[in-house]
Amino acid sequence: MDDAELEELPRGIALAWGVAASPQRGPKREMSVERIVDAAVELADAEGLAAVSMAAVAARLGYTPMSLYRYISAKDDLVLLMQEAxxxxxxxxxxxxxxxxxxxxxxxxxxxxxxxxxxxxxxITGVTATPNSAAWMDAGIAAFDGTALGDDARLSLMLLLTGYAHWSAGVTAGMTRRAVASGRGVDEVNHAEDDLLARLVTPDEYPSLHRAIAAGELSSGGDPFRFGLDRILDGITTHLDRIERGEVVAASLPEPASVDPAVAADKRVKTATKGVREAEKALRAAQKAERQARREAQERIERAKSA
Structure with a gap:
């Protein structure tokens, strides 16, 4: 990225990547972007995100808000850097x-x-273009190394898993906050709420939920999210099996259907589409042959090592 492109970066993103210009004025020796962010994170950890403001962070550091604005010019940029940290x-x-x-x-x-x-x-307003967010996305994509999945499918699955982790963590954090507020343990609060729900839910109005409560499923004490994660992984396994059998192409995100039937019916388009389908079929056969060749090569190597 050249200097002109760096100048066009939003201030918060530039700070996150360490390419923003340093302030010309201000208490440089005592203050830094890192120190401001650390203080803001400590404040959020102690009192919640709502407690964070430029004035509150400045007071925590013993400076005026204007001193902070020389380093971080907006609260939105501060929150972005807090998330990154x-x-x-x-x-x-x-x-x-x-x-x-x-x-x-x-x-x-x-x-x-x-x-x-x-x-x-x-x-969540989109993908956060910061170094740590990029590192997490890279790690999620890399987890699928060694599979037949294409880069587009890996990216899609990384987003799916990130979303599931975010939702699961949100529910877990909510349970913890509720327990802390009541002065009781998480299990104790959950059991109390389950008992209340059991008294309110009737078999006539909510037959499936009532059956689950009667079976003790809500109070089982197990991980309520692991089952869902395992089923996501089972679905990926099934998809990989279909790739192995040559039923789908590894680069697997579907193409959008044509919005104009007349275009799809055009003779040249139909010929081109047929060519694409034949190429996909040939690609699946080639991928299957490659995987078979790799397995055979690996077997030969293993036999040679053990000989």
Whole structure:
């Protein structure tokens, strides 16, 4: 990225990437963007995101708000940098299989959210273009290394897993806040609420929910989110099996259907579409042959090692 492009970056993004110009005035020796962000994160951890303002952070540091504005010019930029600091960078995502790596990625991301639960309260307005966010996305995509999935499918699945971790962490954080406010443990609060729900839910009005409550499912004490994650992984496994059988192409995001039937009916378009379908079929056959060749090569290598 050249200097002109750097100048066009939003201030918060430029600060996150460390390419923003330093202020010309202000208490440089005592103040820094990092110190301001650390103080804001500490404030949010202690009192919640609503307590964070430029004035509150300045007071925590013993400076005037104007001193902060020389370093971070808007509260939105401060919140962006707080989020970046709170989620940190992903730990090594390890595992012998893609499934183990995906679980490790999900659990690490959920732990990062829960370590600073106010992050979950931030509205999702798109992909955050900051270094740590990019590192998490990269780790989520890399978890699928060694599979037949194309880059587009890996990106899509990374977003799915990130969303599930975000939602699961949000529910978990809400349960914890409720327990802290009541002065009781999470399990105790959950059991009390389950008992209340059991008294209110009748088999006539809510037959399926009543049956689940009667079976003790709401108070089982197990991880309520792991089952859903496992089913997501089962679906990915099924998709990979279909790729293995040559039923779908590895680069798997569907193309949008034509909005104009007349275009689809055009003779040249139909001929081109037929060519695409034949090419896809040939690609699936080639991918299957490649995987078979790799397996055979691996077997030969293993036999040679053990000979």
């Amino acid at each position: 709170a989620i940190g960078t992903p730990p090594p995502i390890e595992g012998e299989s893609w499934r183990a790596r995906v679980v490790a990625f999900h659990d690490a991301l959920m732990a990062a959210y829960l370590s600073h639960a106010w992050v979950i309260e931030l509205p």
